[in-house]
Amino acid sequence: MAEDTKDTLTSNQMWGGRFASGPAAIMEEINASIDFDKKLYAQDIRGSIAHATMLAHQGIIATEDKDKIVHGLNTILSEIESGRFEFSRRLEDIHMNVEARLADLIGPAAGRLHTARSRNDQVALDFRLWVKEELQKTEVALTSLISAFLDRAEEHAETVMPGFTHLQTAQPVTFGHHCMAYVEMFGRDRQRVRHAIEHLDESPIGAAALAGTGYNIDRHMTAKALGFREPTRNSIDTVSDRDFALEFLAMASIAATHLSRLAEEIVIWSTPQFGFVRLSDAFSTGSSIMPQKKNPDAAELVRAKTGRINGSLVALLTVMKGLPLAYSKDMQEDKEQVFDAAESLELALAAMTGMVRDMTVRTDRMKAAAGAGYSTATDLADWLVREAGLPFREAHHVTGRAVALAEGKGCDLAELSLDELQAINPAITAGVFDVLTVEASVASRKSYGGTAPSEVRKQIGWWRQRN
Numbered sequence: 001m002a003e004d005t006k007d008t009l010t011s012n013q014m015w016g017g018r019f020a021s022g023p024a025a026i027m028e029e030i031n032a033s034i035d036f037d038k039k040l041y042a043q044d045i046r047g048s049i050a051h052a053t054m055l056a057h058q059g060i061i062a063t064e065d066k067d068k069i070v071h072g073l074n075t076i077l078s079e080i081e082s083g084r085f086e087f088s089r090r091l092e093d094i095h096m097n098v099e100a101r102l103a104d105l106i107g108p109a110a111g112r113l114h115t116a117r118s119r120n121d122q123v124a125l126d127f128r129l130w131v132k133e134e135l136q137k138t139e140v141a142l143t144s145l146i147s148a149f150l151d152r153a154e155e156h157a158e159t160v161m162p163g164f165t166h167l168q169t170a171q172p173v174t175f176g177h178h179c180m181a182y183v184e185m186f187g188r189d190r191q192r193v194r195h196a197i198e199h200l201d202e203s204p205i206g207a208a209a210l211a212g213t214g215y216n217i218d219r220h221m222t223a224k225a226l227g228f229r230e231p232t233r234n235s236i237d238t239v240s241d242r243d244f245a246l247e248f249l250a251m252a253s254i255a256a257t258h259l260s261r262l263a264e265e266i267v268i269w270s271t272p273q274f275g276f277v278r279l280s281d282a283f284s285t286g287s288s289i290m291p292q293k294k295n296p297d298a299a300e301l302v303r304a305k306t307g308r309i310n311g312s313l314v315a316l317l318t319v320m321k322g323l324p325l326a327y328s329k330d331m332q333e334d335k336e337q338v339f340d341a342a343e344s345l346e347l348a349l350a351a352m353t354g355m356v357r358d359m360t361v362r363t364d365r366m367k368a369a370a371g372a373g374y375s376t377a378t379d380l381a382d383w384l385v386r387e388a389g390l391p392f393r394e395a396h397h398v399t400g401r402a403v404a405l406a407e408g409k410g411c412d413l414a415e416l417s418l419d420e421l422q423a424i425n426p427a428i429t430a431g432v433f434d435v436l437t438v439e440a441s442v443a444s445r446k447s448y449g450g451t452a453p454s455e456v457r458k459q460i461g462w463w464r465q466r467n
Contacts, residue, residue: 031329032089034097036336041080043129044094045073047122050225051205052113060116060215065109072105073098094126095119116215117208120239120327124204127335129226131248134342135197141349142190142255146183146467148356153179154460157453160438161276161366162375171378172370172438175361177451180459182262187463189255196251200244203228207238210326240326242316245338249313252345256306259348263303266355270296274369278360283351298351305344312337370438374403374413379435379444388427398425412436 049070056066076098079085091097102110156175163173203223206213212235219231232238269276283298316337319330377399384395401424406413414436421428434440446452449459 028089031092033093033332033335034087034089034091036339037094037123037126038087038097039335039339040094040123040126040130041098042077043126043133044098044122045077047125047129047205047226048098048113049073050222051117053225054218054222055112055115055215057221058216058218060217061112065112068106068109069102069113072102072110075105076101093119093123095122116213116217117205118210118239120209121204121207121235124207124239124241125226127242127338128200128204128244131244131338132197132200132227134338134346135193135200135248135251138251138255138342138345138349139190139193139197141346141353142186142193143467145349145353145356146186146190146463148353149179149183149186150460150463150467152176152356152361153183153456156361156363157456157460159361159363159366160370160442162370162372163451169369169372169375172375172441173445173451174442174453174456175363175366176453176456176460177442180456180463182258183459183463185258186255189251189258192251192254196244196247199247201229202232203230204232204238204241206231207235210236210239236326240323240328240331242320242331242334245334246313246316246320248338249309249316249341252341253306253310253313256309256345256348259352260303260306262352263299266299266359267296267303270294270299270359275362275365276369278362279355280358280360282358283355298355302348302351305348308344309341312341367438371412371414374406376413376436376438376441377403379441380413380432383432383435384425384427387429387431388425390425390427 052061052066052069052073055061056063076085079101085097085101087097088100091100099110099113102113153176156179159175160172161175161178162169163171163178203219203226205222205226206217206219223229223231232241266277266279268274270279279294279296279298284294284296316334319333323330380402381392381395381399384390384398385392388395390398402413402416402421405420405424406416409416414433418428418430418433421432435444442451443453446455449455
């Protein structure tokens with residue numbers, strides 16, 4: 001028998017007796033998902049082993065058949081992982097590819113595996129298992145990134161730098177405090193990961209096509225075997241739900257946005273105009289024409305990955321928005337988006353963790369910039385309120401006049417004389433100079449969550465206990 005004829009007959013058998021001939025070439029092209037859902041092979045085999053074991057335990061299939069099925073599935077797993085398995089597009093998806101090979105290996109017993117299940121709950125299981133595993137990897141990656149920031153924050157708890165609003169110098173802060181801002185951001189991302197795992201931790205297998213099954217199955221047994229907290233509670237929702245995929249993409253989009261903001265800062269900080277950090281050659285590239293250039297390509301690519309990840313979220317939201325219950329073939333378009341976003345996020349997290357640990361912080365450039373732009377003006381206003389008893393709005397006005405004077409003279413606030421300051425407001429005393437340095441400014445910000453080194457170290461300690 002010709003190989004093509006054999007493949008066609010096998011395909012027709014999988015479709016069932018309803019179809020007299022194989023699908024047209026266009027239908028085959030649009031219908032097949034094996035090119036991407038083969039990524040689910042390990043989850044598919046794991047789910048089938050748990051299902052077969054449960055069927056035998058419940059007396060639905062013979063133990064002898066179960067043993068053959070489990071042995072055959074483990075053989076297929078070995079074949080796939082060693083690269084010896086031949087995937088066929090004519091068999092549509094990972095489920096049919098595995099089942100057809102199982103039939104080749106063990107004969108009629110393979111046909112008993114699909115008892116009390118459907119491809120609808122089977123793919124929901126495979127995909128849910130894959131997303132759960134990916135979330136667990138993401139949690140580890142985020143923990144590593146948080147740890148990198150905690151180390152840099154501890155190292156630079158007293159390193160002063162300018163804090164910005166509108167990318168304009170605002171007030172002095174410490175680089176440790178700035179690092180801890182990202183610890184908070186990525187900590188929330190990790191919390192979203194944990195919530196997503198909690199939300200999806202229910203086993204779909206046993207929901208069958210949409211209505212459950214008349215067989216005496218034990219869904220709690222398969223849930224436990226597959227590491228789920230419990231089985232899902234509604235068979236219609238089970239096969240039509242892709243919230244777990246959407247939640248993964250939503251988490252990934254927010255995390256990627258945080259990574260992109262950090263990447264943007266690294267790009268800015270590494271310019272000669274700022275010079276706050278220097279990236280190593282490991283995370284930079286040169287120019288093909290300009291020998292002096294050192295481009296922060298890794299940061300730029302992390303920034304760009306955000307567009308891909310956000311696009312995946314929008315794409316799947318759009319796929320799901322108009323689907324009636326229960327399963328629709330539209331849902332086949334869910335996996336590529338999640339696979340791509342997961343790969344992009346994993347790479348971006350690894351690259352950013354490497355950059356944070358590897359970059360050289362130029363404390364001298366940060367300190368010089370921290371005092372520029374009259375960054376201690378707010379400290380002067382606060383001193384006028386605290387020591388001279390001025391209402392804040394009046395203190396704000398007095399400070400504005402002092403800034404204008406310093407600007408006109410081309411000097412810093414701390415370089416104005418006491419006479420010049422008293423000419424603006426006679427209540428000013430020599431004590432004001434104690435707050436006009438950047439070091440004094442950051443040291444004074446001791447409110448909970450503030451930039452004072454003592455407060456930064458408290459926050460580092462809090463996170464160390466939880467990371």
